[in-house]
Amino acid sequence: MPERRVVITGLGTINPLADNVPDFWKFLLEGRNGIRRITRFDPSPFPVQIAGEIQNFDPERRLSRREIRRLDRYAVYALYAAAEAVEDSGFLSSSFLPEKAGVLISSGIGGMETLLRENDNLIQKGPERVSPFFIPMMIPDIAAGLVSIKYGLKGVNYCIVSACASSTHAIGEAFWTIKRGDADIVVAGGAEAPIIPLSIAGFANMRALSRRNDEPEKASRPFDAKRDGFVVGEGAGVVVLESLEHAERRGAKIYAELVGYGASGDAYHITAPCADGEGAYYAMRLAVQHAGIAPEEIDYINAHGTSTELNDKMETLAIKRLLGDHAYHVAISSTKSMIGHLLGAAGAVEFIATVLSVYTQKVHPTRNYEFPDPDCDLDYVPGKAREMEIRYALTNSFGFGGHNASLVVKRFP
Amino acid sequence: MGQDIFAIVKQVISKELEVEEEKITPESRIQEDLGADSLDVMNITMRLEDEFNLRIPDEDLTKISTVQDIVDYIQSHLQSS
Numbered sequence: 001m002p003e004r005r006v007v008i009t010g011l012g013t014i015n016p017l018a019d020n021v022p023d024f025w026k027f028l029l030e031g032r033n034g035i036r037r038i039t040r041f042d043p044s045p046f047p048v049q050i051a052g053e054i055q056n057f058d059p060e061r062r063l064s065r066r067e068i069r070r071l072d073r074y075a076v077y078a079l080y081a082a083a084e085a086v087e088d089s090g091f092l093s094s095s096f097l098p099e100k101a102g103v104l105i106s107s108g109i110g111g112m113e114t115l116l117r118e119n120d121n122l123i124q125k126g127p128e129r130v131s132p133f134f135i136p137m138m139i140p141d142i143a144a145g146l147v148s149i150k151y152g153l154k155g156v157n158y159c160i161v162s163a164c165a166s167s168t169h170a171i172g173e174a175f176w177t178i179k180r181g182d183a184d185i186v187v188a189g190g191a192e193a194p195i196i197p198l199s200i201a202g203f204a205n206m207r208a209l210s211r212r213n214d215e216p217e218k219a220s221r222p223f224d225a226k227r228d229g230f231v232v233g234e235g236a237g238v239v240v241l242e243s244l245e246h247a248e249r250r251g252a253k254i255y256a257e258l259v260g261y262g263a264s265g266d267a268y269h270i271t272a273p274c275a276d277g278e279g280a281y282y283a284m285r286l287a288v289q290h291a292g293i294a295p296e297e298i299d300y301i302n303a304h305g306t307s308t309e310l311n312d313k314m315e316t317l318a319i320k321r322l323l324g325d326h327a328y329h330v331a332i333s334s335t336k337s338m339i340g341h342l343l344g345a346a347g348a349v350e351f352i353a354t355v356l357s358v359y360t361q362k363v364h365p366t367r368n369y370e371f372p373d374p375d376c377d378l379d380y381v382p383g384k385a386r387e388m389e390i391r392y393a394l395t396n397s398f399g400f401g402g403h404n405a406s407l408v409v410k411r412f413p
Numbered sequence: 414m415g416q417d418i419f420a421i422v423k424q425v426i427s428k429e430l431e432v433e434e435e436k437i438t439p440e441s442r443i444q445e446d447l448g449a450d451s452l453d454v455m456n457i458t459m460r461l462e463d464e465f466n467l468r469i470p471d472e473d474l475t476k477i478s479t480v481q482d483i484v485d486y487i488q489s490h491l492q493s494s
Contacts, residue, residue, distance in 0.1 A: 066431040066448075129463075132455040 006178045006259075007412060009252045010089025010240030011352050012081040012189075016052035016233050016339045019061070020084060025356045027338070028364035029385040033217040034339045035231050041197050048204040050216040051195045052233025052340030067150070070133045072111030077236035077345070078143035078191035079150070086151060089240035091185055094250040102156035102183045103144045104174045105238065106166035106190035108344025108399070110140030113196050140344075143191055147238075155183045161344070163399030164304075166190050167237060168347030172261035172405055174241050184246040189238035189348035203232060206271060208308060220341075221368035222305035222334035223312045223376040230306040233340030237348030239355070256358040257410040259392075260293075262286025266402025273310055273398055277318030280304075283404035284322045284394060291408040293392060296326045298408075300363050300388070302354040302395040305334025305380075306341055313375045315396065320378075331388060333381040337367035347397035351407060354395040358411050362387050418465075418484045418491075425460045426480065429453065439481035465491060 011021045016034030018024040034052045043049035059068050059076050062083040068076055082105070086092060091101075118134040136142055141159035148157050156177050160169045167190025174186035194200075203209050210229040212219040220231045247254055264286065266279035273280065288295050304315055320327040335350045342349055357363050362385055369382035393409045419439065427434045432447050443449045449457065458469050461483065467490050477483055 064431075069429075069431045070452075129459065131459070132452045136452070 004179050004181060005244035005257060006175050006241055007244050007247050007257050008239055008255045008355050009091070009242045009247050010085040011255065011355065012084030012088060012238045013236065013349055013352055014054060014057065014077050014080045015235035015237070015342065015349055016054055019057060021088070021352065024352070028335065028353060029362060031365045031367045031383060031385065032338060033367065034233070035216045035219055037216055038195065038200070040195055043200070046197070046200055046204060048200055048209045048211055049213040050210070050219055050231060051200065052231055052342070053195055054234055070137060072114040072137045073193035074107055074111055074191045075137070075143045075146060077193060077234070078105050078238065079146060081189060081191065081236035081238040082147045082187055085238040085240050086187065089242070090252065091240065091242070091250065092151060096185060096246070098152050098154040100155050100183050101153040101185040102174070102177060102187070103147045103153055104156065104158060104160065104170040104186055104188045105144040105147060106160045106170040106344050107140040107143060108161060108163045108166045108192055109194055109199070111138035112199060113193060114138045116196065116198060147187055153187065156186065162403035162405070163401055164341065164343050164346055165397040165399035165403040165405045166344035166347065168351065168395070168397035168405035168407060169263060169403070171239065171241070171348060171351055172263060172407060175258050175261050178241055178243050184243050186241045187238060188241055189236060190345040191236035192343045192345040193234050194232055194343055195234050200232060210307060218368050220307045220337050221370070222303065222307045222337050222366055223316070223373065223380045224369050225371035225373035227307045227309065227312065230308050230336065231340035233342045235339070235342050235349060236345050237352050239348065239352060254412050256355045257412045258407060259410045260287040260291030260408030262288070262290065262406045264404045266404065268402055271400045273314045274402070275310070275314055277314040277321065279402055279404045280315055280318035280396065280398055281321045283406040284318060284396065287394065287406035287408045288322070291392065291410070295323050298323065298330055298392050298394050299390040300357055300393040301330055301332045302350050302357065302393065303332050303334045304396040304398050305336055305366065307336060311398065316376045316378055327378055330379065331363050331381050331386060332378055333364055333366045335364070337369070347405065350395055350397070354393050354409050358390050358393050358409050361390055363390070415484060415488055418487050419480070421464055422461065422480060422483050422487070425464060426457060429457050429460060437480060439479065439484065441480045442478050443480065461487065467491065
């Protein structure tokens with residue numbers, strides 16, 4: 001059986017910059033800021049008071065009140081982004097085999113807001129007042145289930161949880177599922193809604209977050225010498241992956257081809273990435289090998305680029321190990337500089353940025369890159385978007401637990 | 414009395430199921446007509462228990478199908494308590 005090729009035919013997102021893909025891409029190219037003081041709760045007692053919050057969100061633009069009513073916020077984001085991606089792809093109006101259409105939508109955490117509310121109910125009102133919707137609202141796999149129910153997709157369906165690498169793994173596994181012939185179409189991505197007091201406190205106490213409360217617009221500054229941690233963001237990214245044959249048969253718009261996926265583990269520490277970037281290097285190397293290209297053929301990297309001291313240094317080292325001298329000739333940018341770190345949704349939203357870079361032959365800037373760090377001495381596309389020829393682009397995600405995942409996207413045709 | 418109970422039941426169902434109040438009549442069947450699933454039924458039951466300060470045991474739920482069934486059930490149990 002000849003190996004099947006996998007293409008991207010639909011994109012959808014909701015994130016701190018925009019509630020749709022065209023605006024998101026426009027605002028990324030403009031280098032806009034999505035980080036502000038937290039408004040969802042009073043952050044005054046917290047050491048960290050900033051986040052990438054989604055504001056003025058009207059889920060009824062794409063979803064009915066009836067479907068929203070018993071969803072955790074994270075699942076609303078997932079369904080909202082999925083609706084855009086599915087519509088964009090147009091596959092529902094073509095003839096497709098439902099049993100060969102799957103859903104792999106991830107979340108790093110799931111419905112934590114619901115978990116806490118129902119725990120309050122349990123303690124204050126007793127066991128009989130815990131909502132019957134609590135469990136199905138809270139579990140991180142329900143978004144994948146809900147999307148399949150809504151669109152009648154009866155192929156592969158599950159949820160990968162790997163912290164901040166979750167949705168990159170989801171897209172990567174969707175890639176293999178289509179390649180080996182188990183599915184023609186997979187709706188893949190991730191969603192996260194972590195802007196609640198408990199998680200902000202938890203991340204803050206790990207000293208993982210930026211404390212630049214007075215200048216939220218400057219807080220997420222990947223690869224910059226004055227970076228002091230990441231900024232939590234929220235939202236979702238969902239894409240439609242499809243076998244090339246299937247997409248061509250129905251005359252679908254094809255954004256780009258997904259040609260490589262690599263995953264690895266750090267075997268090092270629960271939260272710190274291994275300092276020399278070995279694990280990240282293995283994931284990138286494997287993705288490039290599966291793409292069947294030489295590392296020097298990579299033109300652009302959408303970095304994990306969290307704005308933490310450790311990540312940005314080790315990711316730079318890993319890129320240098322992969323590319324050698326060519327590391328100084330690739331463009332590298334971090335989407336997190338504008339929207340913060342969407343945790344389990346980050347990989348999918350950044351994959352969308354990567355796909356659009358290849359599709360439009362433009363790369364978005366890294367916002368807030370002002371002060372060079374000797375440990376981060378590559379071309380991070382500071383400040384201004386760039387038009388450039390991109391044949392192959394790489395995107396990285398690394399998660400607590402030492403989970404690393406990388407994807408390689410190729411220009412199509 | 415029955416009218417007041419109906420008004421409250423209608424409100425609760427409308428809110429929990431996102432169904433317009435005008436579409437809820439005494440004859441409406443909770444699952445078949447209003448689209449509730451088994452979890453919705455449990456959820457609505459809990460809301461009504463809070464609203465009327467009574468307990469509806471699971472075995473009694475099997476006797477309830479329409480909005481009128483709920484109103485009758487609440488009315489008889491409010492009187493007996």
